[in-house]
Amino acid sequence: MLLEVRDLKKHFRVGGGLLQAGGTVRAVDGLGFSVDVGETVALVGESGCGKTTIAKMVLMLERPTEGAILFEGRDLAGLSGADLKAYRRHVQAVFQDPYASLNPRLRVRTIIAEPILAHERPDRAALRRRVEEVLDVVGLPATAADLFPHEFSGGQRQRIAIARALAVNPRCIVLDEPISALDVSIRAQILNLLADIQERFRLAYLIIAHDLALVEHFSTRVGVMYLGNMVEAGPTEEVFARPRHPYTQALLASVPRPDPDHRPPLDAIRGEIASALAPPPGCKFHPRCPRAVERCAIEPPAWRSLGRGHAGACHLAEAT
Amino acid sequence: MSQPLLRVENLRTHLFLKRGVVRAVDGVNLHVDAGETLGVVGESGSGKSMTSLSIMRLLPKQSGRIVEGSIWVDGIDLTTLSEEEMARDWRGRRVSMVSQDPMTSLNPVFTVGDQVGAPFRYHRLAQGARAVRAAAVKVLRRVRIPSPEKRLDDYPHQFSGGMRQRVVAAMAIACAPRLLIADEPTSNLDVTIQVQMIELFRELQRDSALGIILITHDLGVAASICNRVAVMYAGRVVEVGDVRTIYRNAAHPYTQALLNAIPHLGQKRKRLHAIGGQPPSLIDPPVGCRFAARCARRTAQCEAQYPPEVELAPGHKVACWLPGPEAR
Numbered sequence: 117m118l119l120e121v122r123d124l125k126k127h128f129r130v131g132g133g134l135l136q137a138g139g140t141v142r143a144v145d146g147l148g149f150s151v152d153v154g155e156t157v158a159l160v161g162e163s164g165c166g167k168t169t170i171a172k173m174v175l176m177l178e179r180p181t182e183g184a185i186l187f188e189g190r191d192l193a194g195l196s197g198a199d200l201k202a203y204r205r206h207v208q209a210v211f212q213d214p215y216a217s218l219n220p221r222l223r224v225r226t227i228i229a230e231p232i233l234a235h236e237r238p239d240r241a242a243l244r245r246r247v248e249e250v251l252d253v254v255g256l257p258a259t260a261a262d263l264f265p266h267e268f269s270g271g272q273r274q275r276i277a278i279a280r281a282l283a284v285n286p287r288c289i290v291l292d293e294p295i296s297a298l299d300v301s302i303r304a305q306i307l308n309l310l311a312d313i314q315e316r317f318r319l320a321y322l323i324i325a326h327d328l329a330l331v332e333h334f335s336t337r338v339g340v341m342y343l344g345n346m347v348e349a350g351p352t353e354e355v356f357a358r359p360r361h362p363y364t365q366a367l368l369a370s371v372p373r374p375d376p377d378h379r380p381p382l383d384a385i386r387g388e389i390a391s392a393l394a395p396p397p398g399c400k401f402h403p404r405c406p407r408a409v410e411r412c413a414i415e416p417p418a419w420r421s422l423g424r425g426h427a428g429a430c431h432l433a434e435a436t
Numbered sequence: 437m438s439q440p441l442l443r444v445e446n447l448r449t450h451l452f453l454k455r456g457v458v459r460a461v462d463g464v465n466l467h468v469d470a471g472e473t474l475g476v477v478g479e480s481g482s483g484k485s486m487t488s489l490s491i492m493r494l495l496p497k498q499s500g501r502i503v504e505g506s507i508w509v510d511g512i513d514l515t516t517l518s519e520e521e522m523a524r525d526w527r528g529r530r531v532s533m534v535s536q537d538p539m540t541s542l543n544p545v546f547t548v549g550d551q552v553g554a555p556f557r558y559h560r561l562a563q564g565a566r567a568v569r570a571a572a573v574k575v576l577r578r579v580r581i582p583s584p585e586k587r588l589d590d591y592p593h594q595f596s597g598g599m600r601q602r603v604v605a606a607m608a609i610a611c612a613p614r615l616l617i618a619d620e621p622t623s624n625l626d627v628t629i630q631v632q633m634i635e636l637f638r639e640l641q642r643d644s645a646l647g648i649i650l651i652t653h654d655l656g657v658a659a660s661i662c663n664r665v666a667v668m669y670a671g672r673v674v675e676v677g678d679v680r681t682i683y684r685n686a687a688h689p690y691t692q693a694l695l696n697a698i699p700h701l702g703q704k705r706k707r708l709h710a711i712g713g714q715p716p717s718l719i720d721p722p723v724g725c726r727f728a729a730r731c732a733r734r735t736a737q738c739e740a741q742y743p744p745e746v747e748l749a750p751g752h753k754v755a756c757w758l759p760g761p762e763a764r
Binding site: 162163269271299300301302303304305307308311326328329330332333334356366367368370371372373374375376377378379380382384385388389 | 479480481596597598599626627628629630631632634635653654655656657658659660662679680683693694695697698699700701702707708709710711712714715730
């Protein structure tokens with residue numbers, strides 16, 4: 117396994133002013149998943165479900181409160197020196213907004229060379245070749261290297277961000293909402309490019325997204341998150357064809373479809389996501405669940421296998 | 437046929453910027469009947485937001501100007517009104533707008549009751565603090581805010597994202613407008629909240645003869661609310677028709693390409709049909725069809741001359757030299 121996440125937790129302390137007691141936001145509250153070489157694993161869920169916090173921990177921008185992240189079987193918490201540097205090289209990121217993720221004062225050449233120079237000392241000619249090589253991979257001309265980010269459209273900027281991630285030959289790229297800031301007609305270009313690159317370099321992707329149609333199209337396995345927990349996971353085709361958790365079912369039913377005769381049902385889900393500061397007891401989804409029974413409000417459901425590589429945490433999963 | 441509620445005729449709105457004149461809206465014709473929802477679909481830069489700002493007469497003061505065309509509502513051409521008339525009798529009163537971001541369209545330092553009451557005070561539809569409060573409670577109840585009388589004194593940050601968007605909608609419908617323009621009203625919301633907002637719009641329309649213009653880039657959202665859909669590209673409407681016609685029998689290659697370029701739930705495809713290239717610059721738009729450079733069907737004629745609008749079926753209009761079903 118390339119990347120493995122085990123019983124991961126991230127709690128944030130908040131508040132605690134003069135007149136108020138502080139609280140703990142359980143952004144990620146004990147979950148696991150793994151990403152294998154060459155596959156695309158997606159994490160989906162509504163805002164506040166903790167998917168971005170997971171991405172940050174995988175990128176070592178946040179430290180887990182509990183649990184472990186393993187890369188090729190080794191715990192990140194134990195890495196230091198050259199091993200740590202190697203990890204940072206192997207796992208790269210492409211963020212949502214290519215207007216914010218590229219330094220406006222640097223030329224594209226410098227933007228792409230920066231990660232390379234952080235890891236090795238190539239001579240000028242080799243560096244130049246490498247920059248032009250990755251620009252070519254993402255479909256930009258070599259002349260793009262001498263321009264500034266503002267001279268490019270959103271789609272082209274996202275190509276530059278992808279080139280920067282590719283420059284150090286990573287094994288895994290974390291894609292945080294990689295197309296949601298782009299125009300509809302540009303999205304397909306970027307998705308197709310990401311698919312080509314993955315095949316060519318045998319990359320693993322961990323994609324964070326809220327667009328379920330995108331996840332269905334793009335990922336091989338999917339994890340559905342709710343309030344810091346995984347509620348259902350499995351092969352994408354299986355989960356989308358036979359969703360077993362009421363939350364996954366509600367999410368899938370709610371997606372507006374480009375079909376005038378499709379009406380999303382209104383009773384699939386009630387209310388809004390609870391606060392991670394004071395999550396409901398029992399199953400965290402029970403206050404919104406159309407099928408909740410007494411037990412759901414008391415006992416948190418255990419994570420268990422549902423067959424065909426499919427797993428979930430719901431007391432009523434059998435009944436579906 | 438009676439008069440439509442809104443008729444936009446040959447609207448041209450240009451932005452006068454340092455780097456040149458951007459022809460943001462460049463000859464747009466639209467109409468909206470009472471009680472119907474017209475979807476305006478397009479990418480950023482297609483002119484959909486500038487069209488709505490033109491109707492509201494809220495263009496950027498320094499740079500934006502309607503250079504040609506008319507906007508008829510109830511027999512009055514809004515382009516001829518003074519700012520005073522527009523503010524007194526129209527904006528927020530007979531035509532109103534919900535903008536994209538519920539975070540920035542509410543003032544964080546005033547209570548929700550103050551803000552929802554503002555249109556009643558401004559347009560003098562309620563006299564005295566008590567009457568304004570009562571009116572605010574009534575309209576908050578219409579947008580399904582639970583126990584509105586208790587929430588009047590809360591501030592926007594005490595509301596969730598979905599509830600905030602409802603508050604914004606309440607302000608927009610406060611004066612019972614004839615026309616509501618909703619600019620991407622659901623795009624920052626999670627899908628489960630989106631469904632609730634879509635239903636709210638439907639309810640608002642059922643109770644009154646409200647005409648709605650829904651501006652969106654999300655073809656799924658447009659399909660679920662709209663009666664008719666207009667597709668905009670580079671400052672012009674390239675295709676308009678009944679919602680079923682647009683989704684089942686689109687005749688413009690751009691509409692077809694848009695529908696094929698995004699993944700749809702339950703229709704797994706190996707590869708998406710990307711639309712190559714990018715929209716043209718509107719400072720110096722091409723003389724011919726503006727989509728020609730990205731169109732698989734283009735001919736020399738497409739590049740030489742802008743196509744005339746043809747009516748393929750009643751109400752289904754398309755501006756294309758070679759309209760018709762996709763080549764397989």
